[in-house]
Amino acid sequence: MTRIAIDAMGGDNAPHEIVAGAVWAAKEYGVAIELVGKQDQIERELEKISTEGFLTDKGKGRGHRYNIKIDTSKLDIKVTHASEVIEMGEAPGQAIRKKKKSSIVLAVDAVAQGSSDAVVAAGSTGAAMASSLFGLGRLKGIDRPAIAVTLPTIKKPIVVIDGGANSNCSPEMLVQFAIMGATFSKNVLGIENPRVGVLNIGEEAGKGNELAQTTYRLLEEHQDKINFVGNIEGKEIFLSLCDVVVCDGFVGNVALKVTEGASSMLFTMLKNEFKADLIGKIIGLLAKPFMRRIYTKINYEEFGGALLLGVRGITVISHGRSKAYAIKNAVRVAKEAVESGVNEKIARFHEEE
Amino acid sequence: MTRIAIDAMGGDNAPHEIVAGAVWAAKEYGVAIELVGKQDQIERELEKISTEGFLTDKGKGRGHRYNIKIDTSKLDIKVTHASEVIEMGEAPGQAIRKKKKSSIVLAVDAVAQGSSDAVVAAGSTGAAMASSLFGLGRLKGIDRPAIAVTLPTIKKPIVVIDGGANSNCSPEMLVQFAIMGATFSKNVLGIENPRVGVLNIGEEAGKGNELAQTTYRLLEEHQDKINFVGNIEGKEIFLSLCDVVVCDGFVGNVALKVTEGASSMLFTMLKNEFKADLIGKIIGLLAKPFMRRIYTKINYEEFGGALLLGVRGITVISHGRSKAYAIKNAVRVAKEAVESGVNEKIARFHEEE
Numbered sequence: 001m002t003r004i005a006i007d008a009m010g011g012d013n014a015p016h017e018i019v020a021g022a023v024w025a026a027k028e029y030g031v032a033i034e035l036v037g038k039q040d041q042i043e044r045e046l047e048k049i050s051t052e053g054f055l056t057d058k059g060k061g062r063g064h065r066y067n068i069k070i071d072t073s074k075l076d077i078k079v080t081h082a083s084e085v086i087e088m089g090e091a092p093g094q095a096i097r098k099k100k101k102s103s104i105v106l107a108v109d110a111v112a113q114g115s116s117d118a119v120v121a122a123g124s125t126g127a128a129m130a131s132s133l134f135g136l137g138r139l140k141g142i143d144r145p146a147i148a149v150t151l152p153t154i155k156k157p158i159v160v161i162d163g164g165a166n167s168n169c170s171p172e173m174l175v176q177f178a179i180m181g182a183t184f185s186k187n188v189l190g191i192e193n194p195r196v197g198v199l200n201i202g203e204e205a206g207k208g209n210e211l212a213q214t215t216y217r218l219l220e221e222h223q224d225k226i227n228f229v230g231n232i233e234g235k236e237i238f239l240s241l242c243d244v245v246v247c248d249g250f251v252g253n254v255a256l257k258v259t260e261g262a263s264s265m266l267f268t269m270l271k272n273e274f275k276a277d278l279i280g281k282i283i284g285l286l287a288k289p290f291m292r293r294i295y296t297k298i299n300y301e302e303f304g305g306a307l308l309l310g311v312r313g314i315t316v317i318s319h320g321r322s323k324a325y326a327i328k329n330a331v332r333v334a335k336e337a338v339e340s341g342v343n344e345k346i347a348r349f350h351e352e353e
Numbered sequence: 354m355t356r357i358a359i360d361a362m363g364g365d366n367a368p369h370e371i372v373a374g375a376v377w378a379a380k381e382y383g384v385a386i387e388l389v390g391k392q393d394q395i396e397r398e399l400e401k402i403s404t405e406g407f408l409t410d411k412g413k414g415r416g417h418r419y420n421i422k423i424d425t426s427k428l429d430i431k432v433t434h435a436s437e438v439i440e441m442g443e444a445p446g447q448a449i450r451k452k453k454k455s456s457i458v459l460a461v462d463a464v465a466q467g468s469s470d471a472v473v474a475a476g477s478t479g480a481a482m483a484s485s486l487f488g489l490g491r492l493k494g495i496d497r498p499a500i501a502v503t504l505p506t507i508k509k510p511i512v513v514i515d516g517g518a519n520s521n522c523s524p525e526m527l528v529q530f531a532i533m534g535a536t537f538s539k540n541v542l543g544i545e546n547p548r549v550g551v552l553n554i555g556e557e558a559g560k561g562n563e564l565a566q567t568t569y570r571l572l573e574e575h576q577d578k579i580n581f582v583g584n585i586e587g588k589e590i591f592l593s594l595c596d597v598v599v600c601d602g603f604v605g606n607v608a609l610k611v612t613e614g615a616s617s618m619l620f621t622m623l624k625n626e627f628k629a630d631l632i633g634k635i636i637g638l639l640a641k642p643f644m645r646r647i648y649t650k651i652n653y654e655e656f657g658g659a660l661l662l663g664v665r666g667i668t669v670i671s672h673g674r675s676k677a678y679a680i681k682n683a684v685r686v687a688k689e690a691v692e693s694g695v696n697e698k699i700a701r702f703h704e705e706e
Contacts, residue, residue: 254604266620
């Protein structure tokens with residue numbers, strides 16, 4: 001049975017929503033769970049879920065809060081005590097060295113020691129990356145781990161890599177990101193022969209900055225192993241012209257956050273338009289379920305989290321605002337990643353070279 | 354009277370829509386126009402607009418095509434013959450040297466010689482930039498011109514600079530972009546003491562790549578002259594937390610195109626949801642005018658074009674797909690930029706240092 005370690009203390013809604021999401025996932029996906037954090041707090045939450053249940057507005061009762069009660073004693077849930085917590089503002093490198101008994105460090109350690117197969121973390125992204133890198137080590141052939149973010153498009157989800165782990169990148173790093181992203185797309189998202197594109201500001205090979213130009217040349221040389229389809233522009237990301245978008249973590253993070261910002265601006269604008277008069281309000285009310293369906297499709301909660309690829313283990317990084325439903329989905333992503341053997345396949349890619 | 358030179362041969366809909374937009378602007382804004390391109394073609398278009406008129410679906414008859422007839426003989430319109438045209442695929446630097454009699458080169462030359470005050474160009478962005486740089490020269494204190502793009506947000510428009518002129522930038526260049534962007538925001542958009550932010554992937558000074566970090570430090574040193582408010586994240590662009598967003602042309606272009614792509618994906622998704630069943634179709638029909646109002650607010654046609662700042666003259670770069678309405682608005686932007694004296698103010702900024 002796949003076991004997922006979860007930093008129960010990480011994120012804005014810890015430990016309540018994190019524990020609830022973990023229990024929900026254990027029931028729904030049949031995974032074993034290792035909750036890492038303050039033991040008394042976690043046990044109190046588990047007890048509450050068994051007796052009173054927890055509230056959610058996601059899943060079948062969309063739009064309405066409803067209660068889920070789960071008998072936690074019937075599930076394979078282990079609690080590992082961690083006396084410390086790394087807070088959002090702390091410098092990640094320092095924090096993981098100083099707080100060796102923090103929940104994120106011990107959750108990663110559970111994977112390093114083999115008691116769990118993957119980590120789910122909704123706390124500080126930097127701390128999750130740093131503890132994974134130091135606790136698990138890098139995969140063979142990978143210089144720097146990168147964040148693979150699954151993004152909805154009209155047709156099917158695409159992978160953006162790097163979503164923000166590395167602000168300064170070399171072309172060689174971007175080639176490694178391409179390999180990791182394609183392996184993830186194929187083995188976790190199930191896309192045959194995934195098409196890899198370089199995020200750029202024009203189609204032609206000579207376009208863009210030095211990084212994009214050199215990466216283009218290097219990927220052309222690897223076309224026997226990577227299905228490289230050339231440059232991809234910002235507006236084309238959502239048109240399913242490729243399955244994996246490669247870029248440095250700075251550009252990737254800007255692109256992802258601009259997507260989030262532009263989407264929520266449009267929703268706000270539309271809501272404001274509907275509010276203008278009574279007829280608008282009525283039409284807005286009628287249109288609401290349709291808008292909500294779109295919102296669900298593009299909502300980060302459905303994707304659960306981004307994968308840190310390139311470390312010897314699976315680390316899923318969830319949104320700091322994650323509630324139970326997002327955590328449940330993050331556990332699903334972790335389970336799928338473990339079962340797909342994505343890491344072994346990334347490592348094997350380099351052995352074959 | 355302000356006179357605007359227009360490359361009548363540039364863009365997907367030249368010369369018909371370009372000439373129509375120019376005439377429309379001459380009538381609506383009381384500007385003089387210098388149309389540069391193939392004389393016979395331009396004169397034929399002018400004749401047609403006077404006798405038959407031109408069709409548009411923008412302006413008062415939104416959503417419906419209607420005809421506008423304008424007596425061009427009553428307007429101050431000059432035609433300057435250009436025997437050559439630079440096509441979209443041509444390498445800009447080479448093309449402007451080889452085609453000295455091309456419409457874009459001669460339109461810029463009209464400004465350099467003083468017969469016009471500004472240029473509007475909807476053709477190759479590269480050719481418009483190169484011919485402006487070589488034909489007009491740089492403003493004092495500016496190493497590289499940059500593209501200032503006005504972007505709609507929920508509250509008020511913001512300026513993103515650089516929108517794509519320079520893929521590889523130094524921190525010193527970004528400081529110049531900040532100065533140009535703030536001067537534009539104040540003098541053309543009328544924003545008092547515009548707040549300048551650096552596009553970055555986190556709030557803290559130490560976040561992001563080397564370029565963003567060093568730019569942050571340099572802008573802090575210039576706080577007596579620039580209202581620097583720190584880093585701004587991709588999702589915050591649309592929240593009006595600042596008035597000018599500074600970034601290199603690669604990141605800026607990705608951000609702008611992602612905004613365009615994400616917006617059109619959302620509209621497509623919403624339309625698809627409404628199509629699902631009969632009730633959806635009816636609600637979709639009712640919601641359409643509201644959606645169209647949003648579309649109008651975020652449509653590039655309303656903004657007309659982006660300004661190339663840093664050259665000794667005003668160059669407005671319009672979308673290659675521009676039709677008459679977008680060209681009319683581009684002429685308005687050019688007129689406002691000329692009358693604001695934005696260039697003199699950018700030059701003066703450096704004299705005061």
